[in-house]
Amino acid sequence: MQIGLVTYKPEKVEGYDLHVYYSKSADGQVFPAAKGMQNDATVFCDAKAIREDPSIVAMSNTGPALRKNRRSNFSFDFVCPTQPEYRAKVLDYIESLSRESIIGVTLNLYHFPDQEYCVCPRCVELWKQSGLNWTQWRAQTVTKFLREAKSRVKGTFAVEIYPDPVLAKERYGLDLDAIGDLVDYFHVPLSSRDYFTNYWTIMLARDFAASLKKPVVVELSAEMPTDEKLNALLKTVAYVSRHKVDAVLLLVHDSENARQVCRFAVQNRELRDWLEKYDFKEMTRIIDGWAKLY
Numbered sequence: 001m002q003i004g005l006v007t008y009k010p011e012k013v014e015g016y017d018l019h020v021y022y023s024k025s026a027d028g029q030v031f032p033a034a035k036g037m038q039n040d041a042t043v044f045c046d047a048k049a050i051r052e053d054p055s056i057v058a059m060s061n062t063g064p065a066l067r068k069n070r071r072s073n074f075s076f077d078f079v080c081p082t083q084p085e086y087r088a089k090v091l092d093y094i095e096s097l098s099r100e101s102i103i104g105v106t107l108n109l110y111h112f113p114d115q116e117y118c119v120c121p122r123c124v125e126l127w128k129q130s131g132l133n134w135t136q137w138r139a140q141t142v143t144k145f146l147r148e149a150k151s152r153v154k155g156t157f158a159v160e161i162y163p164d165p166v167l168a169k170e171r172y173g174l175d176l177d178a179i180g181d182l183v184d185y186f187h188v189p190l191s192s193r194d195y196f197t198n199y200w201t202i203m204l205a206r207d208f209a210a211s212l213k214k215p216v217v218v219e220l221s222a223e224m225p226t227d228e229k230l231n232a233l234l235k236t237v238a239y240v241s242r243h244k245v246d247a248v249l250l251l252v253h254d255s256e257n258a259r260q261v262c263r264f265a266v267q268n269r270e271l272r273d274w275l276e277k278y279d280f281k282e283m284t285r286i287i288d289g290w291a292k293l294y
């Protein structure tokens, strides 16, 4: 198993095999490509674009897909996935990333906000014209978008997925089988403020590894500053490493945060003895590698 980073800084950190950089974020900020890294772009969540033109927001019968619409539990503001000008703009951005010497492109939030979206007049018209049912049309819309995006990408093409192994197609339009034909790997974020309770993390990692047709990479949050939280995180990474997961990516604020994780692991004799006692070979190998650097 490889160990990697998801970061907001375009810098590689020693001791990590994979580097994923957020080049376009859900607040609408857009950055130049990070060279030599996998560039991760948020597609249809763009608070800035919606502020500039509120008509592009995804709609349901009970209101827009906005954080302030508390009928729903959205963490982001969603653009309608069939909005032609926005689609063209974001596809151009994806293509611009690929003109640089990057490893590849990962897309996140490139789908519908939820099952009851989007019922804007354009989506309803496109759905009726398609002759498909609601679930099929929405899934086809997302898959077609990804096919178009992939044609603009040079190098490794990956997608993040909402970690819902059961209702992904009905809710978000994620046809994981069809998407599996397009991507090099799936990136599954299992974010949390801490991993003191971690059974769900290991369960979902196993479910996706068993059910997806392409390699699975799992993202865990590592921005936590306390020793207890770091300890629980590293044990969770160890349990995930027992399963058919290609890599664990640690989400960090910055490079110093990433090095802090390494130093904590290297200096934590109790943790390293525990990993050896219970035969976590992959995790022991990773931390032994860090010990040569930190």
Ligand SMILES: [Zn+2]
Residues within 6 Å of the ligand: 058, 059, 080, 081, 082, 083, 118, 119, 120, 121, 122, 123, 124
């Ligand atoms: Zn729409």
